[in-house]
Amino acid sequence: MTSTVRSLAAGAPLEPRGGGLVPAPVHGVGLVLLVGGLLIAQILDGMDLNALSFVGGVVRKDLVLTRAMFGACIGAASLGTAAGAALFGAIADRFGRRRTLLLVVLMFGCGALATSQVQNVTELLVMRCLTGVALGGLLPISSALLLGNIAAAARLTAVTIVCAGSAGGTMLAGFVSSSVVPHFGWRAMFIVGGLAPLVIAPLLFLIVPSDRKAGSVIGSAERAPMGHGRSDDAFLFRGGVWPLTLVLWTAMFIGAFPVFVSVGWLPSLVAAKGASMAQAAVSLSVFSIGGAVGGIVAGGLADRFGYRVILPMALAGAMATALLGMSIGGSSTALIAGGAGFFVVGLLNLMGALVGRAYPDAIRGLAIGASLAVMRIGAATAPWAAGKLLDLGGGARLLYILCAVAGIVSGLVFMIAARLPRADTAP
Template identity: 55%
Template sequence: MASSTVTLHADGAKFGAYLAQPTAPNGAGVTPHFGWRSMFVIGGLAPIAIIPLLLAIIPADRRPGHVRSHQPAVGLARGRALFGGGAWRLTMLLWTGMFLSAAPVFVAVGWLPTLIETAGASVATAALTASLFSVGGAVGGVAAGSLADRFGIKVMLPFAMAGVVAVISLGLTIGSIAIVPVAGVAGFFAIGLLTLMSAVVGQFYPEEIRALSVGASLAVMRIGAAAAPWAAGHLLDLGLSPGGLFAGCAAIGMASGLAFSGAARQRGAAVEKGAHSGIAH
């Protein structure tokens, strides 16, 4: 249940992105009445509003500021757990996978609506396509987590392979009404893969550094999330077609799945030999 539970929680962000569409410019929500600044007011106040709920449901010993009787290793000890004793190979594979997996998702999020409008489609079609990409990703995250709970993280490779076809199709259907359903399928596999990676990366490490490993991996992913749309913009300026752009993103997504598969094989081999070296069972 671990993978599916984490992916289900992460999918809240995808559903939030979908629900936020009516507040976007040209939408039918609060923006036409209160201006574009209202989006940022809503985005800032909504997290604050749930603080009382979080305080009510989070156990006292898990809240910030609680002092535990057993403190986990800190500083250099944590760094050694991530990189020492050969664990650096595993960490580099995982970080590579997280960094690369951001490309298909955030290039689509950042550039897909603009490319659709440039191809002559309406703003409404561009907004609908972006929404379905997010909704498909939410469903894909739950599906990927459920499959991982049943079959293990080896499901990542088939997910990545299917994502190659879907993301390439995304680029080829820009300018056609077919992009609307294709966006949902592409989101299912591309965002689903990224969500699953984020959910399972901590399982590669001992419990005492699991939070650190997840936080560090997500930080690396966010660097990829920032770099990918920036690089995509430069490539488009140089004359790369949308089809070529998303074909490249599809190849990068496949490489991310291969990186995680390599990490899984390395961990399995280490466990089999009894040489854990900071790697969890």
Template identity: 35%
Template sequence: MEAFESRREPLDVRDIIDHARVSCYQVMIGVLCFFIVALDGFDIAIIGFIAPHVRSDWNLSVISLGPLFSAGLLGLMMGAFLSGPLADRIGRRGVLILSVVWFGAACLASAAAPDIVWLVALRFLTGFGLGGAMPNAITLTSEFSPERRRGTLLTLMFCGFSLGSALGGVVTAYLVAAFGWRGVLVIGGLLPLMLVPVLWFALPESVRFLALGKGNDARIAAILKRVAPDRAAADRRYLTSDERASDSPVARLFDPDYRRGTLLLWLAFFMSLLLLYMLINWLPFLGARAGLSLKQASVFAGLLQGGGVLGAIVLGILIDRFDAYRVVSAAYLVGAAAVASLAVADSALWLAAGIFVTGFCVSGSQVCANVIASGFYPTSSRATGVAWALGVGRIGAIVGSFGGALMLSAGWSNAALYLILALPATLSAAGIVFAGICRARTAAVSPDADVAMELNGAEAGS
């Protein structure tokens, strides 16, 4: 009788993942998501580096490049807003794979664009797929990561985006000479399509998502045997301490427990991505105006993402050990000072150092903001919470892209641009720190398991 009761006792999938060692299977999931976001970052970044060549081929004005940059970002925004709720309804795996197919095919088609109108339209479609891939890669990795290592594992995975963006700049500088700007888009489309078969056979569904439904016990057990073989069993029921929300995942973001924090996270994402995308898209032009060659400007822009890679790793380790909200807000403030210092840079070394520190603090903090968002919401609305924060951030990216075009066309100096860009970083810091205060207040009055367990990295790692 005792054995029968033990067999029927349900197991909490989150508890199994949190208390098990990180397995090779979880590392494999993180590596696959790393490649997805790396290709995501590559496809997003290349448009900024091929834009001067597109402009030259088609005799375009500087301001006409604004729609080219913004079309992809608009697609990213729409893809994020639609993919998050869909992934919370039908699962993360299917939406993620479909997104990779979509942006790969659309980028490949962009190489055949006959004019700027077609290129803008196809960049929008490319962005739509990219917008669905990133938040679901973040969510899937988060839900397979133990709480005590979530910050480190997620930031290591998301370094793929910064690495892909950096390679997009450095590699494009050499590929354009050999294959032209259309050849760069062909490569940007073929690489994700080549990854799809691997994802189809190797990528699992989130067990935390599966545990919200019924009839998935055998599927959950098969996956967990590869995560924690000593704790998974085929004859047990599986559940999660999260409850499936009765309302829509979007409505959950505006529950009294989450409403203020949601708006503050959106402020941080909006301002952070406004700053990053203005720099990503326009830094080659700013470098050229400062007297650098296009190749030198591309390398300088690569420093932004290179700093982001190192910053994400260092800050990811720190948020597993200290309060995540304080670490990230402090890094944003240092980033604000770094970007402002570019206004008075009087040497190439100073400019390079300032760009690197800006990338370390701002791009690295944006990665950690994704980690914060993934732990801010329960499983039933996690994909939506991450995706919508990124979607709002894409609105900021569009504003940054158009704003850069308008300010350059209006004759703003490099120094004036760098000074004004310190403001978004400062506001991002404010959004994160006040979101942390809202989170702490919610934890003090709510018994919700996610709030109690995921308040900050320090508690999780203790």
């Protein structure tokens, strides 16, 4: 019997491959091209995921949608991403990450093009759900590819750089909607969002390493995560693995609350204090930009100091989140929102990257995808729970204090995962 997983502190199980020789990690120009290509793909993923939100008014008018119908279409995409993260993570582990990555990029490109042709709410609902499934598959596959092909000293930095593409995609969606839609209509938004992934697919084919790359090798002194074909590592809940899996999922679910409460409610709360819609939008934009930068910085620190950066970021994020709740409507709201995003979004991105280190390479895509699916469930629950609290008379201060508590709890739970002993053996 062989061990299937270690704690985050110990890292994933290691073993030599192929008679003491393993493929050399991607480095130099190849590393820059790989991270850059995956970053571009993630930016387009983020743009397509958020495109409907930016053209909501004209879509509702053109297709004669109620607010509830339109909300269901947005929710369908989110539910699709949750399913796609776990589904395509597992498919990539089984059939190869390179080919599955290309598949999901082509799928969400075609899904966006199909969305541009919908004529009623049913078609829009179905297409957003199916497109969401493909969109959800990109990040777990990209993360698993980077963790499996990059030297240990730069892995988490690379993963968090790619994660930052989601925020970049949101900003790109805003730019495209403001520059294209007024001249060509809302359908042009999805035509642009569909053609761009189809254009970059050949680029990804050239720069993403194959799953069984031949060529340069390094000696057996360098040890690599377990490769494909380990049938006893097929599940996340076998033997002693299940406590670690449940703890990691709990941390990801709770960690989604301070992030997606702000994503869903910050502009409305700022506007309710008398600010203009432009000022309200700036607060959320700065929050997202801060999160993208925070994730990259956190990844660099984690490459050097490991999981120990989690708790300081959680504590700093809690303080910034509580302060944001007290400052909403003031002149410093945007600045504090940027600081809160730096820590809470950066922390959530880092936790998603660290999950991949806890599992062997044979199930890494599934492990990352499943944790992202759980995080997406938290992302869907958080705005709803916040709305309930606000309806009951709780104000922004109480809401953000509870979010601060959630951030601390998430960090503490993740630290528990980092301290869990190495799993026993697979049955």
